[in-house]
Amino acid sequence: xxxxxxxxxxxxxxxxxxxxxxxxxxxxxxxxxxxxxxxxxxxxxxxxxxxxxxxxxxxxxxxxxxxxxxxxxxxxxxxxxxxxxxxxxxxxxxxxxxxxxxxxxxxxxxxxxxxxxxxxxxxxxxxxxxxxxxxxxxxxxxxxxxxxxxxxxxxxxxxxxxxxxxxxxxxxxxxxxxxxxxxxxxxxxxxxxxxxxxxxxxxxxxxxxxxxxxxxxxxxxxxxxxxxxxxxxxxxxxxxxxxxxxxxxxxxxxxxxxxxxxxxxxxxxxxxxxxxxxxxxxxxxxxxxxxxxxxxxxxxxxxxxxxxxxxxxxxxxxxxxxxxxxxxxxxxxxxxxxxxxxxxxxxxxxxxxxxxxxxxxxxxxxxxxxxxxxxxxxxxxxxxxxxxxxxxxxxxxxxxxxxxxxxxxxxxxxxxxxxxxxxxxxxxxx
Ligand code: ACO
Numbered sequence: 001x002x003x004x005x006x007x008x009x010x011x012x013x014x015x016x017x018x019x020x021x022x023x024x025x026x027x028x029x030x031x032x033x034x035x036x037x038x039x040x041x042x043x044x045x046x047x048x049x050x051x052x053x054x055x056x057x058x059x060x061x062x063x064x065x066x067x068x069x070x071x072x073x074x075x076x077x078x079x080x081x082x083x084x085x086x087x088x089x090x091x092x093x094x095x096x097x098x099x100x101x102x103x104x105x106x107x108x109x110x111x112x113x114x115x116x117x118x119x120x121x122x123x124x125x126x127x128x129x130x131x132x133x134x135x136x137x138x139x140x141x142x143x144x145x146x147x148x149x150x151x152x153x154x155x156x157x158x159x160x161x162x163x164x165x166x167x168x169x170x171x172x173x174x175x176x177x178x179x180x181x182x183x184x185x186x187x188x189x190x191x192x193x194x195x196x197x198x199x200x201x202x203x204x205x206x207x208x209x210x211x212x213x214x215x216x217x218x219x220x221x222x223x224x225x226x227x228x229x230x231x232x233x234x235x236x237x238x239x240x241x242x243x244x245x246x247x248x249x250x251x252x253x254x255x256x257x258x259x260x261x262x263x264x265x266x267x268x269x270x271x272x273x274x275x276x277x278x279x280x281x282x283x284x285x286x287x288x289x290x291x292x293x294x295x296x297x298x299x300x301x302x303x304x305x306x307x308x309x310x311x312x313x314x315x316x317x318x319x320x321x322x323x324x325x326x327x328x329x330x331x332x333x334x335x336x337x338x339x340x341x342x343x344x345x346x347x348x349x350x351x352x353x354x355x356x357x358x359x360x361x362x363x364x365x366x367x368x369x370x371x372x373x374x375x376x377x378x379x380x381x382x383x384x385x386x387x388x389x390x391x392x393x394x395x396x397x398x399x400x401x402x403x404x405x406x407x408x409x410x411x412x413x414x415x416x417x418x419x420x421x422x423x424x425x426x427x428x429x430x
Pocket of ligand 1: 047264265266267269293294300301302303304305306307308309358360363364365
């Protein structure tokens with residue numbers, strides 16, 4: 001808390017001093033918690049554009065400078081040197097692990113990969129073409145039925161076990177959803193494989209023949225998961241916190257987060273970008289689609305462009321674009337029409353006054369789909385991949401919220417614009 005106060009002058013010159021809260025870095029926040037009690041007014045901020053909802057020491061973003069740090073470490077350094085499992089430890093525990101801690105953590109995650117066999121029955125109830133995000137949310141929600149009586153949120157050990165289960169079992173659930181879509185048999189996890197190798201094995205192996213894991217693909221997924229691991233109070237993470245703030249079972253809170261992530265304005269954008277690029281089809285059509293995106297009477301938006309927080313560039317998009325070059329080269333893809341189209345579209349948009357004035361830049365979702373596609377992952381699974389990476393961020397935020405003694409149930413207020421009080425009229429008089 002800083003010594004400075006924010007002076008709010010109300011009607012009639014009534015002054016109120018509001019405390020200012022100062023974080024480690026970043027803008028100050030005006031603490032309005034006492035506003036209604038003392039002045040009888042609420043603040044109005046649809047979409048929480050100027051509102052901080054909690055205190056957190058997990059992730060920091062500076063949208064103007066394009067900075068993203070997990071526990072103080074710039075994401076570029078983590079992407080260049082770390083692994084998703086190490087980053088997961090960092091997000092959950094606050095510091096980078098020693099080799100002993102990392103070894104123990106990785107072993108724990110590898111040993112939690114199997115699902116209760118009964119959980120596989122859920123997949124029998126879905127239609128063959130059910131969207132994998134719908135299945136992921138539903139089956140993760142079902143974990144609350146399996147782990148309810150033994151989940152005491154006030155017990156730190158239970159909170160750890162919850163985080164381990166979420167991290168370890170989501171790839172198995174995701175792969176089961178994919179197998180349902182393809183009509184292939186479910187493939188059990190292999191605990192001798194690392195996180196991403198195991199995911200590839202469960203997605204692409206079939207019982208009829210041996211499956212060779214592509215190390216390039218495993219490394220690419222690992223890097224993408226690092227970049228998606230957390231992003232402070234984004235829509236899905238805030239959903240997890242909000243659902244969890246009522247004391248709800250945390251697996252249900254994660255299921256709610258997965259549902260929020262699916263929307264095209266959030267994690268669903270990676271699927272939407274690929275569909276958009278396929279729809280544009282050719283560089284000759286770019287101008288037409290850029291014009292559509294600028295036309296206020298047309299609902300079309302350039303998917304993968306724009307961000308609530310980043311107003312300069314999204315550091316994740318820069319890393320992923322560079323990665324696209326490397327991956328496509330290493331996979332020996334010479335003919336890369338979608339990547340070529342995406343790069344051209346980026347160039348055209350970045351030179352356009354509309355996008356310049358509104359600070360619209362490619363976000364994390366703009367290039368990630370091109371990599372997923374090159375790895376053979378179908379479009380409908382793109383947002384599932386995002387969810388796997390983000391699962392650890394959700395778990396870290398839920399744990400932080402539950403352990404914070406100042407946490408209250410999330411309960412915003414509203415500006416009521418419905419009818420004032422009126423009297424009930426009998427049906428024959430309406
Ligand atoms: N294409 C065209 N115009 C856009 C775009 C876009 N992609 N994004 C924003 N704009 C325009 C808006 O029309 C608005 O114009 P106005 O001021 O004239 O009304 C202005 O830019 C500001 O946009 P808002 O929607 O008000 O900004 P907000 O912060 O609420 O939304 C969002 C951010 C949802 C990401 C938005 O930029 C968008 O819809 N982008 C496309 C979807 C997308 O890529 N989502 C992924 C985000 S990253 C993630 O969640 C993982």
